[in-house]
Amino acid sequence: MGDTLLRAPTDRRYRLKKIWDRWVPFILSLGLFFAILTVVALLFTVVTTGFHRISWNLILNYPSANPYEAGMRSAILGSIFTVGLSALICIPLSIATAIYLIEYAKGRRFSEVLSYNIANLAGVPSIVFGVVGLGFLVYGLGLGRSVISGAFTLSVLILPLVTITCVEALRTVPDDLRFGAYALGATTLQVVSKIVLPRSLPMMLTGGILGISRALGEAAPILVISGLIFIREDPVSLFSKFTVMPLQLYNWISRPQAAFIELSSAGIIVLLLILLALNSAAIASRQWLMKRVI
C-alpha cells in the first residue's frame, strides 16, 4: 500500500491526468470567454451607433418616413399586447399541462407520448408556427391579421419551452413530501396546491419569463401573421391590426439611410432594456416567493 502511494506521483498516467485536470477548466472557460466576448461586441456596436438616438420620440411617435421623427410606439404597444396576452394564455396552460403530466398521469403511456411530443415541438422552427397560425387562426377561424391571432401563435410557440420548465420545476419537489402528504389522507389536488405548487412556483415563473423573452424577440412568425410593418395607429382591441418591435427594427435596418440604421440600434437598446426589466422582475419575484415558501 505505502509502496504504491509513493510510486503514484511518478506514474506516467497519473502525471498525464494531473495535466489534463489543470487544462480542462481552462478549455471550458474559453467557451464562456467567447460567449461573453460576442455579447460585449454586440452591445458595444449597438450602443455606439444608437445611444445618441434614444429619445421620447422613439417611444412615443408613430413610424414615419423622416428618421428624426420616426418612433416605434405602435410596435412597442403591439409587442406588449401580443406578448402579454400570449403569456396569459400560455403560462396557466403550461402549468396545468405540467401538473397533469407529473402529478396525475405520471408513468402512463399517454403521458410519456405527450411529453415526447412537447419536447419535439420545442424544436420546430418558429416560422412554421407562423404559417400554421396564418392558415388556422387568420383564415380558418377568421380571426384576421389581429392581435389575438398573433398572441395565440406566440403562446403555442413558447408553450413547449414553458411547459418543459414547469415539468422540471415539479420534478425538483422531493417525492418524500408528496408521500408525506398522501399518507395523511390528502387528495392529489391538495398535495398539488398545498405542497407541490408553492415549492415549484418560483421556478415556473422563471420558465414563464424565459418564454416571454423568447416571444418578445420573435419576428418571423409575426411577420407571417400580421403582414404589416408600417402601422400608424395603436392596437386598441383584440382584433386590431398590429406590428411588433423586432419587425419595426427589421424595417429600419433594411432602409438605406444611415439615420434609420442608428434608429434601429436605439430601438434594440429599448428592446434590451425591456428584456432586462422583465428578467430582473422575474428574479426579484422568485427571490420573494422563495423566502415565503422554503
Place this chain on the structure above:
Amino acid sequence: MEIDYKKVVSKDVTDLGLFKDSDVVIKTEDLYVSYRDKLAIDRINLEFYKGYITAIIGPSGCGKSTLLRSLNRMNDLIQGAKVGGKVYFNGVDIYSKEIDPVFIRSRIGMVFQRPNPFPFSVFENVAFGLRVNGFKLTKEELRARVKDSLEKAALWDEVKDRLDAHAYSLSGGQQQRLCIARAIAIEPEVILLDEPTVSLDPLSTAKIEELLRSIKNDYTIILVTHNMLQAARVSDITAVMMPDENMVGRIIEYGATSEIFTKPKDKRTEDYISGRIG
C-alpha cells in the same frame, strides 16, 4: 457476543391464540405485490391487533416496505406496483372498488424512514392533516389538538416556545417526532412506521421507542425495523420476513415477540436475530 433477548422482550403477549376476532384491525389474506410483473412479496397472511405493536423484521430488500405500503394503499402511488390478494381493515377489503384510498390513508397513518416534515412551521406541520381532512375546528380546538399531538409525540416540551419556527430548524430526531405528531393528530386507528429511527442517534431512538410504548394502547402499531434489539424491546408481536429462492419476500415466522426472540422455531430466524445472517 450474543444478546440476551430474554431480558428485554415485552411479556404483554405470550400466545396469539388468545386474541379474539374483535381484536383484529388489519388482516391480510394471500397478499402479494409485484413490481412490473416481478413478484416482490407473496402469500402474506398476517393479523394485526388493536393496542399492540407488531414488528416486521427481515433482511434488506425482502419486501418490508412493500408490505407496509400495501396496508394503506400507498403502493397505488408507486409506478408499476400491483397488489393482489386481500387486505381487510376492520373487516372491509380496502382494495375493493367502493373504497377511496384517500380515506384509507387518513385512517391508517404512516411514518417514513427519513423524516419528511413539510416546509412549514412546526404548528402548520401538525395542523396539515387536520386541514386537509376537513376537520371543523375552532382556533382554540386546533391549538389544543396540535398541543395534544405534540405531547403524545414527546416533543411538546422542546418546541412549545417555537411553534412558529420552521420545521427544518429542528434536529433530525425532533423532525421524526414531528412526523409522528403529524400522523397522530388526525387520530388514525393504525400507525405504520417504516424504520423510523435508522437515521437517528441513540438518544432520539430511545425517545421514539418510549413514545411508541406510551401510545400503543390507543392504536394498532406496525413497526418495520432492521434493529433486532428495537424489535425485541418495543414490539409485542413479531413477523419475520425472508426472501425465498426466487427473492420473493415471505413471512417465515410469526408470533409473540417473547417467543420469537427466545425460542425461534425456524433456523433462519435464529440465525437472523443472532446476527449470523442479514
